[in-house]
Amino acid sequence: MFSRAYKTAVTLPPLVWVAAFLLTPYLLMFCYSFWSVSAAQIIVHHWSLDNYRELLRVRVYWQTLFRSMWIAARVTIFSLLLGYPLAYFLSFHAGKRKDLFYQLVIIPLWVSYLVRAYAWKTILGSDGVLNTLLQYVHLTEHPLQFLLYSPFAVVLTLTHIYTPFTFLPIYAALEHIPRNLVEASHDLGATPGQTFWKIVFPLSIPGVLAGATFAFVLSLGDFLAPLLLGGPGGIMISNIVVSLFGAAYNWPLGAAISFCMLLLVVSLIFLSEHLERKWGFS
Amino acid sequence: MVAIPPSTAEPVLDTSAVTQKTLLSIRNVAKHFGKNVVLRNISLDIAEGEFLTILGESGSGKTTLLRIVAGFESATSGEVWMGDERLDQQPPYRRRVNTVFQHYALFPHLTVQENVGYGLRVAKRPVAEIKTRVEDALATVKMTAYAKVKPSKISGGQQQRVALARALVNRPNLLLLDEPLSALDANLRRQMQLELKSLQREVGISFVFVTHDQEEAMVMSDRIALLRSGDLEQVAAPREIYSRPATAYVAQFIGHTNLLEAEVRGGIARCSSLSWPVQVADGPALFSLRPENIVVVSPATPVVSGRVRVRGRVVNQAFHGATELIRVQCADGLVVVVRTPSSVACHAEVELEFSPADAVPVRKSAERN
Numbered sequence: 001m002f003s004r005a006y007k008t009a010v011t012l013p014p015l016v017w018v019a020a021f022l023l024t025p026y027l028l029m030f031c032y033s034f035w036s037v038s039a040a041q042i043i044v045h046h047w048s049l050d051n052y053r054e055l056l057r058v059r060v061y062w063q064t065l066f067r068s069m070w071i072a073a074r075v076t077i078f079s080l081l082l083g084y085p086l087a088y089f090l091s092f093h094a095g096k097r098k099d100l101f102y103q104l105v106i107i108p109l110w111v112s113y114l115v116r117a118y119a120w121k122t123i124l125g126s127d128g129v130l131n132t133l134l135q136y137v138h139l140t141e142h143p144l145q146f147l148l149y150s151p152f153a154v155v156l157t158l159t160h161i162y163t164p165f166t167f168l169p170i171y172a173a174l175e176h177i178p179r180n181l182v183e184a185s186h187d188l189g190a191t192p193g194q195t196f197w198k199i200v201f202p203l204s205i206p207g208v209l210a211g212a213t214f215a216f217v218l219s220l221g222d223f224l225a226p227l228l229l230g231g232p233g234g235i236m237i238s239n240i241v242v243s244l245f246g247a248a249y250n251w252p253l254g255a256a257i258s259f260c261m262l263l264l265v266v267s268l269i270f271l272s273e274h275l276e277r278k279w280g281f282s
Numbered sequence: 283m284v285a286i287p288p289s290t291a292e293p294v295l296d297t298s299a300v301t302q303k304t305l306l307s308i309r310n311v312a313k314h315f316g317k318n319v320v321l322r323n324i325s326l327d328i329a330e331g332e333f334l335t336i337l338g339e340s341g342s343g344k345t346t347l348l349r350i351v352a353g354f355e356s357a358t359s360g361e362v363w364m365g366d367e368r369l370d371q372q373p374p375y376r377r378r379v380n381t382v383f384q385h386y387a388l389f390p391h392l393t394v395q396e397n398v399g400y401g402l403r404v405a406k407r408p409v410a411e412i413k414t415r416v417e418d419a420l421a422t423v424k425m426t427a428y429a430k431v432k433p434s435k436i437s438g439g440q441q442q443r444v445a446l447a448r449a450l451v452n453r454p455n456l457l458l459l460d461e462p463l464s465a466l467d468a469n470l471r472r473q474m475q476l477e478l479k480s481l482q483r484e485v486g487i488s489f490v491f492v493t494h495d496q497e498e499a500m501v502m503s504d505r506i507a508l509l510r511s512g513d514l515e516q517v518a519a520p521r522e523i524y525s526r527p528a529t530a531y532v533a534q535f536i537g538h539t540n541l542l543e544a545e546v547r548g549g550i551a552r553c554s555s556l557s558w559p560v561q562v563a564d565g566p567a568l569f570s571l572r573p574e575n576i577v578v579v580s581p582a583t584p585v586v587s588g589r590v591r592v593r594g595r596v597v598n599q600a601f602h603g604a605t606e607l608i609r610v611q612c613a614d615g616l617v618v619v620v621r622t623p624s625s626v627a628c629h630a631e632v633e634l635e636f637s638p639a640d641a642v643p644v645r646k647s648a649e650r651n
Contacts, residue, residue: 183354184387186374188401188452198404202391279391 026262032255041249051256061240061257068236071155072220076166078159079215080208083166087207088200091174092182102171109164117228120157124148124229149231157229158219165218166211173207174200206276213272217265237261302329305488306351306369306456311360313346313512320346322512324360328456328490333482335491335499337535338509344492345384347509348458351490352381364455380449381458385465386441388433394444395420395429401452419451422481439470446478450485457482459491463498475501496536500524508532515647525572531647533570538607540576540618542569542641551641554616558590558638568644573607573621575640581633589635594618596630610634 034047055061090101108116123129124147131143146152177200185195223238230236237257244254306328313321321343328334338344349355351362353374362370369377380401388397395416402412420426423443428436433444442462449457459478463471479502482489493499499506500520507517508531516528527533530541544553544560546567551560553569560567585591594610597617605621610632612618620634 178385178387180383180385180387181389183352183374184381184383184389185400185404186354187352187379187381188404188448189375190400190404191375194404198400199389 029255032252033259035252037250051253065237072216074155075158075219076212076215079163079166082163084170087167087171087174117225124153151234153229154225154234157225162215162218165214169210170207173204177203205279209272209276305330307363309361311357314358320512328488331486333489333504335503335506337499337506342509343512344509348460348492352458353377378455380452380454382445382449382462384460386445393430398448398451415451419447423447438465456488461492527570527644529645529647530568533644538573540571554614562643568646569641570644571641573619576620576634576636578622579633579635589637592634596626596628
């Protein structure tokens, strides 16, 4: 067994790290959310629930939060629709090329987020690749305006960026399904379709839940894609937080929104983990 | 020269199953994985109601042969027929064949009764029928009490029974069992061997059982098909395969034996200083002599006419419960293994005796790596 000193030496640094760079900032943020800003732009350390009342009162916060959740929900659905078949194909039918395909899915993750977001900007813009092509083949006369600076552009970009994150846990779940279960199902007379819906899919649900949680949580908190591609109609809740901490100089209100977001995300993760355990079979 | 009556071979104890109607016919099946030849030209018939064991070492191709019958692998060449229906071109879910997998392959998200009812549900049988058939199947394998439990909550032996019920509930024409007992401990294994055998008699379905355990094969089978590196060495009833092994490999794989490399001339086989009358053609020949067919006799007893006598010294002994196996070195260096009911001291001088009829001529097995 390991000595007490060794255990302390190994566990202490990460604990200090988490305390200093995770717990303390959250605690500070929590404190800030009860403070306020004076007319002279100074943070007043006076405790009150005013910021939370403000959040409940002003409709734009609610609307933006719901829009963000609606965008995140669409991103989740589309990345599941793309990620699941891809993971299924790779896991069950890719044969020897499995590793190659897997790498192809992973490679985009090495490319900077910004580059990928800008790539969509060049594709979707008025003079972008897509509009130029559509006009060239005379499908449209004028550039389609809804392509860029719209919730559509945000959903599209976030789906592109977060699909690998849904793909990975689904792929892992599918890879864990013993292949003799599939054989047993066929052996007992189930067609490939029946086998998928009765055996493979139920057993992959923990992966689907994990993937959906990734896509939803990551896109809910995203602010770069709406900033670059969202336009006025595609603003998300994080953009409001950014501007509250920046131009508006209202850190307490920004902290209050952040704390609500944190609560929402943490409860989602707990719910998802609970469901994964419920659906997990060992 | 001693004349051997022609009927020295034991009557072949063919079970009635063999003479019955053929259920499954494997015809000239070969399987190649790339350059690797796993099965060569296998032909084998399985009779209705027969318990046939495919016996072989790991890598002999026995599981591959089973998987070809089940439909999980396709044969490189050859055909599999069930009655007048060609099976090898059907997907596994259209074959009236069910499998008990080596690691049971129970569906972990379904309860025991849902597992057992799976085949009937996908076949869209009426709910009431499914219910009674599942109950009957669970009763047959004595698992009724665990109907609503998930497979992860029951023991290996119990999972085994559930896997069996899940396959049998579909009333297949043929049940395939891929080393189903290999994960169980020795006691449970012996118990399950007997249970499986009596269950097979009860339901009357043909069983094709794959194992690497020759003892298991002997206990359970009507016939044993011994597979070696993709070739069938011999297909015969357990008693016949034991007492009349066709090849040296069969003789050595099933039980203990002494392989005597002899030279036959004029109806007399000679191996070192031993010689005995035989009915095989002149030339080199191999004989299998089982340890229990050699007896230790006291030097005082007179030599019975027709029996072969040899002197030797015991070089080691091993206790096997009811019997002992001793290795005896004869004067000329030949070492034979002898099974004796009584203990013989190591290094003792002994006289050995055997009947020429028990030295069974066997074919030399082809060299394989």
